[in-house]
Amino acid sequence: MKYIKNVAKTYPNIAKLIEIGKSNMGRPIYVLVISNMKTGTTIDKLVKLRNMRKEGVKNVPPMKPYQGKPGHWICGSTHGNEHTGTEVCLYIIDKLVSGYGSDLKIKQIVDDQTFYICPAVNPDGLFNSIEKGISQRANSMKKDDDGDGKVNEDGFDDLNRDGYITQFRYKDQKGRYVIDDVDPRLTVRLGRNEETKKQRYSVIMEDKDNDGDGKRGEDSERGIDLNRNFPEGWFKEDGMAGGSGDYPTSSPEVHAIAEFFTNHRNILMAQFYHTSGGFTFRPLGTAPHNKLHPKDVAVFDMIMGKKYLEIIGEEVPEAWKKPESLSKFKEELKEKSKNKYAIARGYELPRGWRVSYNETRDRRYAYGMAMDWAYMQYGIYSITTELWNPQKDIKDFPQFDGADARIQRERALLKYQDEKYGGKLFVPWKKFKHPELGEGEIGGWIPKYRSNALPGEPLLGVCEKHWQFELFRAGLQPEVVISDAKARVLYTTNNANTAGVSQKGDQVTIKKGKSKGRYKIIEVTVKIENKGKLATHIARGAQLAGNREDVVWLIGERDKITFLQGTPFQKLGVLEETMKIPGYSGPSFSAPPQQQRMQRMRRYVPPGFPVRRWPRQMFGPKQVKQTGPKREVKWLIAVEGNTPLKIVVTSQKGGTKVKNLSIQ
Numbered sequence: 001m002k003y004i005k006n007v008a009k010t011y012p013n014i015a016k017l018i019e020i021g022k023s024n025m026g027r028p029i030y031v032l033v034i035s036n037m038k039t040g041t042t043i044d045k046l047v048k049l050r051n052m053r054k055e056g057v058k059n060v061p062p063m064k065p066y067q068g069k070p071g072h073w074i075c076g077s078t079h080g081n082e083h084t085g086t087e088v089c090l091y092i093i094d095k096l097v098s099g100y101g102s103d104l105k106i107k108q109i110v111d112d113q114t115f116y117i118c119p120a121v122n123p124d125g126l127f128n129s130i131e132k133g134i135s136q137r138a139n140s141m142k143k144d145d146d147g148d149g150k151v152n153e154d155g156f157d158d159l160n161r162d163g164y165i166t167q168f169r170y171k172d173q174k175g176r177y178v179i180d181d182v183d184p185r186l187t188v189r190l191g192r193n194e195e196t197k198k199q200r201y202s203v204i205m206e207d208k209d210n211d212g213d214g215k216r217g218e219d220s221e222r223g224i225d226l227n228r229n230f231p232e233g234w235f236k237e238d239g240m241a242g243g244s245g246d247y248p249t250s251s252p253e254v255h256a257i258a259e260f261f262t263n264h265r266n267i268l269m270a271q272f273y274h275t276s277g278g279f280t281f282r283p284l285g286t287a288p289h290n291k292l293h294p295k296d297v298a299v300f301d302m303i304m305g306k307k308y309l310e311i312i313g314e315e316v317p318e319a320w321k322k323p324e325s326l327s328k329f330k331e332e333l334k335e336k337s338k339n340k341y342a343i344a345r346g347y348e349l350p351r352g353w354r355v356s357y358n359e360t361r362d363r364r365y366a367y368g369m370a371m372d373w374a375y376m377q378y379g380i381y382s383i384t385t386e387l388w389n390p391q392k393d394i395k396d397f398p399q400f401d402g403a404d405a406r407i408q409r410e411r412a413l414l415k416y417q418d419e420k421y422g423g424k425l426f427v428p429w430k431k432f433k434h435p436e437l438g439e440g441e442i443g444g445w446i447p448k449y450r451s452n453a454l455p456g457e458p459l460l461g462v463c464e465k466h467w468q469f470e471l472f473r474a475g476l477q478p479e480v481v482i483s484d485a486k487a488r489v490l491y492t493t494n495n496a497n498t499a500g501v502s503q504k505g506d507q508v509t510i511k512k513g514k515s516k517g518r519y520k521i522i523e524v525t526v527k528i529e530n531k532g533k534l535a536t537h538i539a540r541g542a543q544l545a546g547n548r549e550d551v552v553w554l555i556g557e558r559d560k561i562t563f564l565q566g567t568p569f570q571k572l573g574v575l576e577e578t579m580k581i582p583g584y585s586g587p588s589f590s591a592p593p594q595q596q597r598m599q600r601m602r603r604y605v606p607p608g609f610p611v612r613r614w615p616r617q618m619f620g621p622k623q624v625k626q627t628g629p630k631r632e633v634k635w636l637i638a639v640e641g642n643t644p645l646k647i648v649v650t651s652q653k654g655g656t657k658v659k660n661l662s663i664q
């Protein structure tokens, strides 16, 4: 955390540290914003709101200029014992800030985009895992778990006082473990009803009964799993609680993130790092895959997934290489596969790029997960990478498969740490007399190296691969620009209202008013385009609550402009992608999401009171009915005097741009 504070201090022009909340133990949760702080603008700054957002109002802080650029969220250590994600976050921060001055590509994304990097979502779990040597996945809670009036009085205990909570193994006729023949430092778990002639063992974390209630570790600091506390798919089908916590966002950590995402609608990419396995989950885990729009599926799999597999060096599915033959692959799968979702897609998801939802059994993976929440509710290309796979991330690591692959890998990994780390990552087993369980041994992997990238070269390799992948994703972000804006004086008049226009279809005819006067009748033509690879929203993104379609404003002093044609802001729909989406040929659904008429509140009208009916089109902004990545928008306005005019195009995720209009 010192590191990110230093980064913010050293690079004030491109980095800003924000505290988004505090953990239960009072540790701050930080987000480092990386973006050129001198570029960017937001609609707040340009359109006077009736109630301006104010500093200090926690729920609606004023928008910062960097919120007017496409946003990219990256976080680690939601699970406290998975610190490799934190390392990758710090690596990415380093690459961005140190590359800014020297690498043009990095300079460009830092100028035009915004990274929100939260290295430790769960600072308490991370602290305990690293500093106290306890492997703590969950957050911390000050809670009396065992109801004895004392809080957190019976957690794990460092019995041999070596600074780590490793394991205690002891002979036990009911034990489920035996000692490995090849490497007696390893204990092997038996199958459920597996018979053995060997001595059975039980294995527990280093722990004793601290409060004399006959139980060990029943009131520790350990709280809830934060990646089950998000408000998507949290409830079971029967309406009962399925996720963790008393209610979704009950933990201060998840609450802080939910509030941050709600206030930072510019986030279009999100990565929630976990360990381990060396693969990436794309949505969904709480519901079947067909809740995703087919276009998003194509973006996730054929664009991002393909690149990811290339980076980690795994085989890309045939169907992704030949998206034009998807229907053929679907036919083939009908014969081969029992996975109905795979058949509908035309391919099985590969090991390296998958969903956590169990497609063959049609069963959800879990409840209340961050990635699903970000995609479903905020319209974000969210993913969760399970970092670290020794077999892939250690150079020349032996490959195993078959029934005993798992134990073979364990042996090889232990041998690797003997050779490369002088055995320092594993505590050798030593005799210990447990106060309740008697004779046994204490030893095992130091928890922070378990399921995390080993330090040095392997970790560096993991960091580099995932930096490359997020850099690739940054390159997909939309980029909304005003490519041209023209204002042309048609004539001048003394009275704004005598100027007139009549419209027939797209044809606008102007009726000239009388001689020269104080009003200029001006025709404004603006060309807007998305230059980025992806559209400004995911397929259904603009329809989600809190999201909106892209709009363009013509702004000037409001009492000096009369709009003759076009409304002060016009709705643009979703500015579409410039790249071809492989494997998708569906409708252009980012066309305006149903012609939305301004919803009028039903007012109480006394009986007999005359109700004046306004023609429909007098309410609400004009909808520009064009599709694709480009729009051409026109206004006809009467302007009094020389009031300055501005064009502001604002897209939640595609960025906000402003251009001053010069009147010709």
Ligand SMILES: [Zn+2]
Residues within 6 Å of the ligand: 079, 082, 274, 275
């Ligand atoms: Zn995890």
